[in-house]
Amino acid sequence: MRRPSFAALGRGDLLRAALPALLSGALLLAAFQPAHRALTQPDSVWHGDSAQTLLPDVQTYVLTLRDPAASPQDVQASRARALASLGRAETDPAFAVAAPQLTQLRRLLRSTQPQDTTRALRLAQTWTLAAQRQLRARRAEVRQVLRRMEWMVTLSALLTGLLGTALIGRALGHARQAQQGRLARETQHRQALGMAAHELRRPLQALLLATDALRATTNLRAREKLLSVIEEQAAHLAARTELERLDGMYVNVVAAPQPTDLATLVAEVESARVRVRRPRGEVMWSVDSAQLRQVLENLVENALRYSAGPVLVTLEAAGPAQGPQLRVTDRGPGLTPAQRDTVLTAPHPLPRAAGGRGLGLPLAHRLAQANGAQLTLHEAPGGGLEARVTFARP
Template sequence: MTPIPAPERAFHRIPRGLRVREVLLAALPAVLTVALLLLATQPAYRTLIERGSGWTPYAYQGLVQDVQAYQVARLDPSQDPEERQMRYEVALSSAANPAQFTMLDAVEAHGEARLGRVAALLRQNTPASIAAAAREATSLNAQAGDFANDTRVQYVRALDSMRRALLATAGLTGLLSMLLTGRALLLWRSERERRARREARQREALSLASHELRRPLQSLLLASDLLRQAETPEARQRLLALIEDSAAQIAHRADLTRLDDLYLDVTLRVTRPDLRVLVGRVAGGRVRAHLPVQPVLWPVDVNRVRQIVENLVENALKYTSGPVEVTLSIPNGRPEITVRDHGPGIPAGKRERMFLPHERGPRGLTPGQGLGLSLVRRYARAHGGDVTLEDAPGGGTLARVVLGEPLILEGELGRPA
């Protein structure tokens, strides 16, 4: 089966109504041009039909010449009788044949002279009737001249109107073509911007995924290395559990089918775990955890809250060589997690900027990408809360995360994680 080229596949994906609309818009200049040309040429066409195409008054001039030639022959005694009779028959034949006089009705409408009267006067064949026929033929020829002049004026007017209409048609179709071209350019630009935004979102999701994979990968490598040196079954079991947890975190954070749900348009899988377990697992080394005695059950996405705590602790460790304190409390009926370091602190005017992607604070002990805090705020707000930075008492920075009621999209409440 022959594959369909990509442009054709894209065309077929466009809704039928939209395709019909775009085709009609593309054909609009041509249709409008034809319609306007028909309207523009209609007056000239009617003038040609009604006034005659290529009409001339030669037949009327010939009638005058024939009648006057016979009149002169009658007055010339030296004229041969046969010649005179021939001129009479020519003049009478010309006057009695109205078919050769084009637009005769229109010419006669321009005055009182009539071709039939010329023929009738010629048939009387008297000196007075011949003179009257000559005058009638001359008047009819003058009427033909007036009609020719009037027709010429009508032609000029019709052609001038047609010229103006053609110019207007050209201008209108040109303007319409410009508008349609501009519309096409705007649509192309909009599509290009939409594609750029989509690609930027994809790059952002991949960057965040890469950022969040570092910790479980490092933990996995460290546990694998320590497993080779473990001497007791308990140590091996603990390291195996750590490897399994790291592998599960890698699989979850690198799910390519859910990158948008994981990092951009955050979709939560809500359960009701004990937050003490999530916060307490970061304790160790320079990190001290302060936890309440009673369980803190709250609807959260376990993996997202874990990433919140990990990112805040990782940031604190970057900017201080001293201890880092993580505290879980419920001061106003809502869980609050604070992470305090003893580093140089962050100026008040720059704190909000720290939540922008790729924005970094003072020079730290280790390099970073500046993505952790932006992801923390995104996850905190998805849980109906927020994160803020403030000065810690005695120096350093205090990151405060307050959790609210998240929108439950997946998972089950009431079951501890």
């Protein structure tokens, strides 16, 4: 079996196949872009370390400066730590709005005057509290962005899953339709072959009878007539053995209607067991004469097979409400209503006296429909089966 290839797919198929990935990528990009901007830009990303260290270092410096027991080295080291924290605060976005005041704080820290150090402590407290408020606001903003990103990722996964499921379901549906189409075609082919085999029996039987009669007679006129019968039945056999025409002959039937005298057509089936009733004169109707002859022969053959008595073929001319009607009536065991509803649409083993696959009636039904007629089965008056072929008015 040949494996599917991407080269065999059209541009539309490839786009539909890539649609879930494109949609997922677009949604994820839309989700991560705000978070990327909030977490990576230098002017918005900071951790608040300066807000945590500046005030304690300034307090330590002020206390060390006021401690009489502190040595000059301790005071100098404490001032250095406070100035280092101030240097970090000057580069922290949280203190960006207070840059001028930070410069003033640096000057106050370098002073040893008590009032300057007290003022430096107040400034450090004020700016640290402001920086902490800004830090909390920034953290709240980042949490909001992360929650939005979480929702977008969840939505992306959900939509991608639904879209992928829909595309997979669509592909499976197409595969199922293709499989059903293949099965339907195989069933049609089997039906066509079965119907062809069923229809081959009649010309074969006629050929055998004609050849037997030909051997037994020496009359030249009779021999010529038998030879014409053989030629005619051989032509029927040739037509039914053209395999490329089986579908058009037995499944998707197409008629080629021409004006035909139905009375003459009906008269051809008259025999020792088949009686014919028809109007005087012609009954002209536009039908495919070969197909209608096949319908009539199938119905008569079916009636002869399932009954021992005579078979009546009746032709009624067209009336004001409908076209002509053909009736084939036998006195056999008949069919139940359920059987009459099913034997016309599918091959069905008939539970009557003779065996068979029941292919003649479905074929007759199709051929009648192709010629604008409806074949129905009814219980015959007095028992038996009556097949009616009713033509609709144009």
